[in-house]
Amino acid sequence: MEHWLTTIPPFAVYLLAGLAVGIESLGIPVPGEIILVAAAVMSSKHELSISPHGIAISAVCGAVIGDTIGYTVGRRYGHHLFGFLERKFPHHFNKDLIDYAEHVFHRWGMLAVFFGRFIALLRIFAGPLSGSLKMHYPRFLAANLAGAICWAGGTTYLVYYLGKAAEKYLKDFSYVGLGVALLFGLLLSTVLKRRLQRKVEAYAEQRRVEQAAPAAD
Template identity: 65%
Template sequence: MNIDHLLQTIPADAVYGLVGLVVGIESLGIPLPGEVVLVAASVLSSRGGSQLTPHGIAIGAILGAVIGDSIGYAIGRRYGDRLFRLLARRFPRHVNDDVVAYAEHVFQRYGVLAVFFGRFVALLRIFAGPLSGMLRLSYPKFLAANVLGAICWAGGTTYAVYYAGRAAEAYLKNFSYAGLALAVILGILASTVLRRRLERNVEAFAASRRAEKDNPSTAPA
């Protein structure tokens, strides 16, 4: 059963709760497809006759993101490295020493800005809460960046997808499938480019760390 079919078989309030739950669990540091569920629900809300509203979806996702990140912050602050060792054993494809080291470098360098902008990047979205807690970022500052990032990411994604879907339904008509297919392809391409760029950044940072470890004299003073 795919996500689209699943979302059509449950009541609207349950969909809002499901979106918030998946986004919240992802924000705890567990690699779930929060963005995929958010986009799928937003597409369904744009269809004529749908009981779903973009407002309910956006609110559910925002609450899930804020609450999930806050719980992740508390867990990261209390358990720190032990949390990431556990995640690495459970999800080795998504969490490993190189990825965690790169994410930690980004958060140490940019602080709360990484919390805000990290909401738009899958890798950093997963690590934002736990890493911020582990690095002892100020919680009030973290919370402010977390709320703003959640509103911009969840709200922006929901309404962008909703209005794009409505436009396709209203104006494309016979060409709607082609238009939607093109939008999906463009979205996949953009996501792939971003993911590969991030993977290259992780690989470059990991190579730099190994070089410094092998040749300590080359490390910056």
């Protein structure tokens, strides 16, 4: 495995990380975060000629470009886009989730774009939903760029330095340490996803109660 990894051209790793993050930012549910973490893990290995700076830059570019395309599509096609995504990816999109995301972006605006970058489900919605809600593009771009730098750059360098520490202190068990770090990251992502799902369900129930109240009157 280690020998195979040394044959991968660094450019291919940068391209894959940037494409994965960019496609996810378009609104298509691919595991961009997992691929970014895996690329950052590879950059921490001294046997591989992969730079964490290259990973970070490619991921930031992919995030900004993908979100911008998603924003443009969302601005032009609006809620027709979300109907299409709901039909094509029913396990990832539903009306309750879309309604909650729209509520968050209506309420928080630029902050939702920035902090949404750190939450997988909201990260998928950031570009298309901001465009659909007609957010002023310079404001969207500023929040998008800041979020991309903090999320993509922060994730890359955090995993990189954890990997270097594991390689230094665990020596022959460095891959085990990296695996543990990767598992921790995935568990944290799962916890955040479940918390978001509970908020989506609570908001959906609140909306149903509010809609039923006038009918009862």
